[in-house]
Amino acid sequence: MSDLLTSDAELQELRTRLQAGSWRHVVIxxxxxxxxxxxxxxYRGPGGLWTRPGMEEVPNAAMFAREPSRLWSLFSPLRxxxxxxxxxxxxxALAAWEARRPEGQSFTLLTQxxxxxxxxxxxxxxxxxxxxLLRTRCGSPDCTLSAFEDLSEHAQAPACGRCGQPLRPDITLFDEPLPVDAEWAAKKALRECDLFLAIGTSGTVAPAANFVRGARYAGAWTLLVNLTPMQPRHPDFDVEILGRAEHLLSVLLGE
Ligand SMILES: [Zn+2]
Known part of the structure; x- marks a missing residue:
């Protein structure tokens, strides 16, 4: 494993460029x-929650429609x-970097x-x-109830106080598209981006693979920080930095 780690000298070079302060539109x-x-x-991938033995069905929209309490039995412990x-x-490190960004620099953190x-x-x-996971919303697309913070671990699907339909965790299930406003915000940020940094996500599958393509199209410098190398390597990433995110981001972005 150690021969895959990015060297200290390389990290210092990357740190200098990342902290140059001339970036206009940073997207993480x-x-x-x-x-x-x-x-x-x-949740996904080898050893992920939804791929363990006994998980005969991943949580999707059909599960919620058929058996909303089953969805809650899976997500309440995760909450x-x-x-x-x-x-x-x-x-x-990301929060501190955003807080001290130069005036005029935009900063958008997209998270899966x-x-x-x-x-x-x-x-x-x-x-x-x-x-x-920390929000709940109504399961009915026609309901006007807004998503709200909810830290309770429900054993049964609670009923919406407005329309009576079952509530659900405010998360995107497996077969559902991204929320429209989130997708719009991501696309807008990527169009203007000149620095794109992906962290702790595979560089080769969606959405990272699509997002890096968008960033690259906008002319951004593109980096991936991950524990394991991309296989195969995505051609739109300029730099691949291997190691633990909590160590690398402190070095690269710390004061
Ligand atoms: Zn409702």
Whole structure:
């Protein structure tokens, strides 16, 4: 493993360029790898929650329509884990970097994670592409009830106070498209982006693979920070930095 790690000298060079302060539109994309040091499991991929033995069915829209309480039985414990977890050094480094960005620089943090840890770390401009475990919304698309913060671990699907339909966690299920406003915000940020940094996500599958293509089209410098190398390597990433996010981001982005 150690021969895959990016060397200290290389990291210092990258740090100097990242911290040059001349970036106008910074876009960050984070995935499950950034929350591993906070003790949260990954959901997909090898060893992920939804690929373990006994998970005969991934949570999707059909499951919610048929058996909303089953969806809650899967997500309530995850809500409990997310509540109990704390942001780690990687979340904190991103929040601190955003806080001290130069005037005129825009900063957009796109996250695939539903654990709410970026917001708890103090990041401000966060687009939750897959929603949040810490919010609940009505399952009816026609209902006017807004999503609301909800830290309760429901054993049964609660009923909407407005329309009576079952409530659901405010997250994007497997077969559902990204929320329209999140997708729009991501596309807008990528169109203007001159620095794109993906962290803790595979560089070769959606959405990272599509987002890096968009950033590259806009002319951005593109970097991936991940524990394992891209296989195959995505041609639109300029730099691949291998190692643990909580260590690397402190070095690259820290004061
Ligand atoms: Zn409702």
């Amino acid at each position: 994309l984070t995935g499950a790898g950034i929350s591993v040091a906070s003790g949260l499991p990954t 409990g884990h997310a509540r109990a977890a704390n942001p780690n050094a990687a979340h904190l 994670n539903v654990d709410g840890l970026h917001l708890r770390a103090g990041s401000r401009d966060v687009v939750e592409l897959h929603g949040s």
